[in-house]
Amino acid sequence: MRPTLHPRLLNGRTGDPAVFVEAMHAPGAVLFDCGDLSALSPGHLLRVEALCVSHAHMDHWADLDRLLRPLVGREKTLRLVGPPGLAARLHHRMRSYTWNLVDRIAAELVLEVTEVHPAPPFPRSRLRLRTAFAAEEMPPLAPGPDGALLTVGALRLHAALLDHGTPSLGFALREAVHLNVWRSRLDAAGLPTGPWLAGLKAAVAAGLADDHPVPVFARPAEARGAPRRPLGALRDLVGVSPGQRIAYLTDFADTPANRAAAIDLARGADTLFIEAPFLAADAAIAADRMHLTTAAAGVIARAAGVRRVEPFHLSPRYHGQEAAWISEIEAAFGRPLVPQG
Structure with a gap:
């Protein structure tokens, strides 16, 4: 089967999190997090139709402006999905700029935000260039029968609320x-x-x-x-x-509730992008910082029955130890990782 979905971990296993997903013969693309988008050309940025934000820690959210800059002056609707409070953060981010000349720009840029809360329906907001990105309330979103939050072409986006000391979302993109x-x-x-x-x-x-x-x-x-x-x-x-499935899991504590939600979201994924910041010997540090270890990441991937694991978010404390890091994930997953390429 020739794959339709082509995901790309933009900054490798040690850089700020961001995964760009494009579908063959489809104009739109999906972006998971935006910690550093310097690897994407303006052409790639213009194709993004949905930005999925796990949470607003700086390494996941810092490069939003790089995405939005080429969209100003173009007719575009960008949909964002994130945790509670995302709409307010986006509003304040946009209001940090001066928009006194927006009446000269004919093309309308619209940002539509869906916040995933513990239970639906989920609040939605609209921010428009024409109104200098004042927040406008939209009708709340009730997920579809299969739990999908939105569609991008033939793809359906699902999310799960995880705990990182702050709400953090995991995502799955599924081709029907x-x-x-x-x-x-x-x-x-x-x-x-x-x-x-x-x-x-x-x-x-x-x-x-x-x-x-x-x-x-x-x-x-x-x-x-x-x-x-x-x-x-x-x-x-x-x-x-x-259809193919891609899952993205990052920044959550290794608790039974988080594991259950993560496994359910990633079940059967063709590719699972999963954080694994800490080696197994540093499980106490991982627990204190509400992150996963290599062992936890591998066990979650194995329990979810995924075909391929792409670990990322390796802590800089392990510089030069990537081979040991990969070895621990492979041992917990039960088979070798596919080389990056």
Whole structure:
């Protein structure tokens, strides 16, 4: 199965947390935390449709301005999901700037914030460039039947509230189903590759009727007036399999309640990004600072049945000891880690 989701740990295992997730053939991207976004180009930043903030400690939140700077002057809605108090923090952050000339900017930048509280419905706020980012209350959010907070294209975002001495969110990004076009069947049918295949997959994912017309074209310029074929004649070109899952877990104490919530959120993930700041011998320090050890991270990953673990947030106290750090995680996880690449 060719993967749809392509996550990237932006600052390696020792840098400030940030994971950029893009989906193949999809314009939008998702960002988990924004401690340091210097690895992303303006083009990548412009693609971000959802920013998922675990909590507002500086190493997870410091580079928000780098994300927002290229958005000013563009028509854009950026959705943010975070813990209680995120909307107020965002409001004060934006009000630290002077916005006296916003009436000269025609394009509207909108920031929509959802705060995850212990129980739904969850409060939402809107902050708009046109009003100098004054906070406006929105109708509260009731999660969907599967618990999803929002969708980004074909992806659904889930979150769990964890305890880090302050509320800290874990996140999971799930593809409902994975759709893959069989190239051999496409060639056998004499049909071209091209942007029309995105429409075909969208129609299959939506469960549209067999008589739904699907335009067939190799290049965008050919879309208007392109010949159409009924969906029923094209379904066998698309393979359907369970969708991919990515989970992101950082900054929470190793308690039974936190472990249960983390395991449930990460269950079955293809890739789990999980913090592991401390070696097992320093479990007392980890507990005092409400973080995980290597052993706890590996056990959580194994219990969740994830396919691949990508640990991060290694404490600088272990400079030069990454091999030992990885070895402890592998021992607890029960198999080797996939090398970074």
